[in-house]
Amino acid sequence: MNSYIKEGDNPDITEERKKASFNVDALTTFYHGGDKQLQNRREVEKYIEDHKELQDTRPTPFMSRDELIDNSLRKIAGMAKFNEMIDMNNIDRTTYFLQLVHVRDSMAFSLHYLMFLPVLNSQASPDQLSEWLPKSLSGTIIGTYAQTEMGHGTNLSKLETTATYDPKTSKWWPGSLGKFCNHAIIVANLWTNGVCEGPHPFFVQIRNLETHESLPNIKLGDIGPKLSLNGSDNGYLVFDHFRIPRNNMLMRYSKVLPDGTYVKPPNAKLAYGGMVFVRSMMVKDIANHLANAVTIATRYSCVRRQGEMKIGAGEVKILDYQTQQYRIFPFMSKVFAFRFAGQQLQEIYKEISKELKMGKLSQLADIHALSSGLKALVTFEVQQGIEQCRLACGGHGFSHASGIPELAAFSCGSCTYEGDNIVLLLQVAKFLMSNCTNSVSSGVCAYLQEKNSSKSSDLTTHQQYSDKQIIQDFEHVARKSVLRAFDKLRLTSQTCQKHEAWNRCSVELCKAARWHVRLYIVRNFLATIAIAQDELKPVLRALAQLFIFDLQVSNKGDFLENGYMKIQQIEELKEGVWQAMSTIRNDAVSIVDAFAIHEFELKSVLGRRDGNVYPGLFEWAKHSQLNKNDVHPAFDKYLAPIITKIRSRM
Ligand SMILES: CC/C=C\C/C=C\C/C=C\C/C=C\CCC(=O)SCCNC(=O)CCNC(=O)[C@H](O)C(C)(C)COP(=O)(O)OP(=O)(O)OC[C@H]1O[C@@H](n2cnc3c(N)ncnc32)[C@H](O)[C@@H]1OP(=O)(O)O
Numbered sequence: 001m002n003s004y005i006k007e008g009d010n011p012d013i014t015e016e017r018k019k020a021s022f023n024v025d026a027l028t029t030f031y032h033g034g035d036k037q038l039q040n041r042r043e044v045e046k047y048i049e050d051h052k053e054l055q056d057t058r059p060t061p062f063m064s065r066d067e068l069i070d071n072s073l074r075k076i077a078g079m080a081k082f083n084e085m086i087d088m089n090n091i092d093r094t095t096y097f098l099q100l101v102h103v104r105d106s107m108a109f110s111l112h113y114l115m116f117l118p119v120l121n122s123q124a125s126p127d128q129l130s131e132w133l134p135k136s137l138s139g140t141i142i143g144t145y146a147q148t149e150m151g152h153g154t155n156l157s158k159l160e161t162t163a164t165y166d167p168k169t170s171k172w173w174p175g176s177l178g179k180f181c182n183h184a185i186i187v188a189n190l191w192t193n194g195v196c197e198g199p200h201p202f203f204v205q206i207r208n209l210e211t212h213e214s215l216p217n218i219k220l221g222d223i224g225p226k227l228s229l230n231g232s233d234n235g236y237l238v239f240d241h242f243r244i245p246r247n248n249m250l251m252r253y254s255k256v257l258p259d260g261t262y263v264k265p266p267n268a269k270l271a272y273g274g275m276v277f278v279r280s281m282m283v284k285d286i287a288n289h290l291a292n293a294v295t296i297a298t299r300y301s302c303v304r305r306q307g308e309m310k311i312g313a314g315e316v317k318i319l320d321y322q323t324q325q326y327r328i329f330p331f332m333s334k335v336f337a338f339r340f341a342g343q344q345l346q347e348i349y350k351e352i353s354k355e356l357k358m359g360k361l362s363q364l365a366d367i368h369a370l371s372s373g374l375k376a377l378v379t380f381e382v383q384q385g386i387e388q389c390r391l392a393c394g395g396h397g398f399s400h401a402s403g404i405p406e407l408a409a410f411s412c413g414s415c416t417y418e419g420d421n422i423v424l425l426l427q428v429a430k431f432l433m434s435n436c437t438n439s440v441s442s443g444v445c446a447y448l449q450e451k452n453s454s455k456s457s458d459l460t461t462h463q464q465y466s467d468k469q470i471i472q473d474f475e476h477v478a479r480k481s482v483l484r485a486f487d488k489l490r491l492t493s494q495t496c497q498k499h500e501a502w503n504r505c506s507v508e509l510c511k512a513a514r515w516h517v518r519l520y521i522v523r524n525f526l527a528t529i530a531i532a533q534d535e536l537k538p539v540l541r542a543l544a545q546l547f548i549f550d551l552q553v554s555n556k557g558d559f560l561e562n563g564y565m566k567i568q569q570i571e572e573l574k575e576g577v578w579q580a581m582s583t584i585r586n587d588a589v590s591i592v593d594a595f596a597i598h599e600f601e602l603k604s605v606l607g608r609r610d611g612n613v614y615p616g617l618f619e620w621a622k623h624s625q626l627n628k629n630d631v632h633p634a635f636d637k638y639l640a641p642i643i644t645k646i647r648s649r650m
């Protein structure tokens with residue numbers, strides 16, 4: 001019996017669950033990475049269900065900004081009582097606990113956990129750690145990561161905040177900076193002995209630890225309402241010749257000696273490690289936001305009946321329309337593709353950061369390129385997918401009752417924070433160009449050196465399209481795109497300065513970067529499902545085929561070029577898309593059930609597990625302040641006098 005089926009559920013959604021062709025719990029375990037991960041999730045969910053102080057007092061979309069901040073701080077204060085759930089030896093459970101308490105309200109201390117602690121941990125010297133880490137873990141030190149300025153976020157080399165050894169700018173955007181944190185890791189251009197040594201991180205106290213007032217020569221404030229994340233006080237900080245001790249420069253890698261001498265790090269970019277960490281963590285997390293949206297749209301599409309396919313036969317579930325399936329299912333497949341890529345990226349990051357700690361820097365460029373590329377491509381695709389899921393829910397999708405507007409607003413920020421996506425794709429392109437000039441490329445760039453690649457695809461039928469053939473075809477398209485950009489750059493560089501040539505080729509360079517990242521995702525998706533248990537292979541294969549075939553059909557020009565594929569082969573791939581969607585249709589609700597997203601996280605009347613949407617919408621609307629009185633006071637105040645006057649003249 002499917003554990004998702006319960007008494008009182010909407011009959012349409014129960015009918016869907018009875019069609020499952022696979023074991024939902026088995027897919028949940030595979031999707032979440034094993035029993036231990038699942039146990040972590042269940043513990044956290046039960047804990048929060050049992051502790052009301054960790055739950056929202058009312059749906060957050062009805063809250064003002066002050067209420068959001070209050071709600072966020074109240075839950076954080078509540079969490080402080082439950083520090084047994086904050087276990088640095090069980091990061092996965094701790095992360096899920098933080099996420100499920102705050103969901104998309106972005107708690108006021110997100111940066112403390114997301115960047116301040118990791119950067120302190122990786123950039124502070126052992127002595128600095130022993131002094132500052134215990135207070136930062138206990139909560140007496142609450143920090144943020146303040147790098148971006150009003151005038152500079154991307155271009156770190158031109159940061160105007162200077163840290164002059166013994167010698168005015170505003171930091172703008174950092175989360176928690178405005179009102180709540182009392183410390184910040186400040187990234188500033190270091191000047192010492194009259195030389196600029198570039199961006200470096202500094203540990204800076206910004207508020208009085210007793211009164212919490214801004215320190216002298218520092219101005220702090222909130223930057224105002226944003227598209228989302230309004231539960232966080234993204235703020236500004238103005239320094240006016242603020243002094244800090246020399247020892248407040250994080251000195252694990254580079255140092256300033258008492259006489260002002262600068263000691264170089266093994267690699268200047270080690271100072272950017274905090275950004276690589278968050279980018280590496282973001283991919284799996286943002287894929288989960290797409291999983292939320294796909295869950296909502298899929299479940300709702302099974303309880304929403306609209307229109308008759310056959311006159312007189314009664315209205316159909318909108319998920320029976322092929323166009324509705326095509327709006328949702330490709331993004332359902334992307335949830336798996338991006339989650340598996342994000343999981344792999346976190347594993348790679350963990351391995352490489354161990355090497356970096358031991359001073360082995362050979363993989364630094366690789367992890368920078370991989371984390372930048374996946375962050376840039378996945379955040380953009382997720383933003384597109386959440387919007388399609390909103391559209392799939394029609395008018396109710398536009399209401400905060402659906403939970404989708406909050407998902408959309410939250411996810412679009414990820415295309416900008418932690419590095420603008422275009423800027424990061426250009427970083428990947430730089431990495432690729434340098435690998436084109438290498439005589440031998442290893443790892444993720446080995447395909448660039450393939451000299452005897454096939455001149456045409458040997459795809460026959462989509463049923464027989466093997467993993468090997470798929471990867472060969474994607475390597476062909478990615479290699480062609482990268483080498484085309486490389487040749488364009490080489491030729492253009494012969495007619496103008498290097499930086500101008502780079503700019504004139506930058507669109508092609510971004511296209512090449514995207515193909516490189518897609519190849520990585522496709523390869524990883526196929527490798528991941530190859531190790532799944534046999535009973536899950538059919539449904540996972542259908543999802544992988546949908547992801548891959550739809551990607552090829554949507555970019556058919558790249559596969560048709562130079563006759564590599566024939567139009568008949570593209571038509572064959574289209575058939576593969578329809579076939580995969582038809583296979584997925586009967587399992588759609590069970591696939592999203594397998595994401596095992598708790599109602600606290602889904603925050604959606606349309607996507608609720610039991611499918612009882614319409615009664616739920618009325619319950620939801622009762623929270624509206626406008627419904628406190630049948631006649632709104634503004635009517636009596638403004639309209640009634642005018643109507644009375646008009647009537648008196650009639
Ligand atoms: C897990 C999260 C889950 C949920 C999130 C919840 C809530 C979210 C709430 C808020 C958001 C949270 C955090 C956001 C915080 C921030 O946004 S922090 C600020 C982020 N800012 C940026 O990312 C800035 C982007 N810009 C840059 O990184 C740099 O300007 C640049 C890399 C684009 C350019 O660097 P430059 O040094 O100026 O020049 P370059 O010539 O391009 O690069 C020089 C060489 O250095 C290499 N390199 C660059 N960056 C890195 C890096 N990070 N790591 C390693 N190496 C790097 C580059 O490859 C060049 O190498 P060469 O060998 O070619 O010289």
Ligand SMILES: Cc1cc2nc3c(=O)[nH]c(=O)nc-3n(C[C@H](O)[C@H](O)[C@H](O)COP(=O)(O)OP(=O)(O)OC[C@H]3O[C@@H](n4cnc5c(N)ncnc54)[C@H](O)[C@@H]3O)c2cc1C
Nearest residue numbers: 145146147148152153154173174175413417418419420422
């Ligand atoms: C929700 C949110 C939370 C944030 N939290 C923090 C935080 O906690 N700490 C922090 O330090 N920062 C934070 N930021 C700031 C964020 O990191 C920056 O906004 C981001 O790095 C982009 O930089 P920018 O704003 O300067 O954009 P810009 O670089 O000004 O981007 C504007 C446009 O210029 C283009 N562009 C810029 N440079 C180039 C180039 N070299 N080549 C081609 N095109 C280019 C971009 O592609 C983009 O289209 C946050 C931002 C947001 C939205």
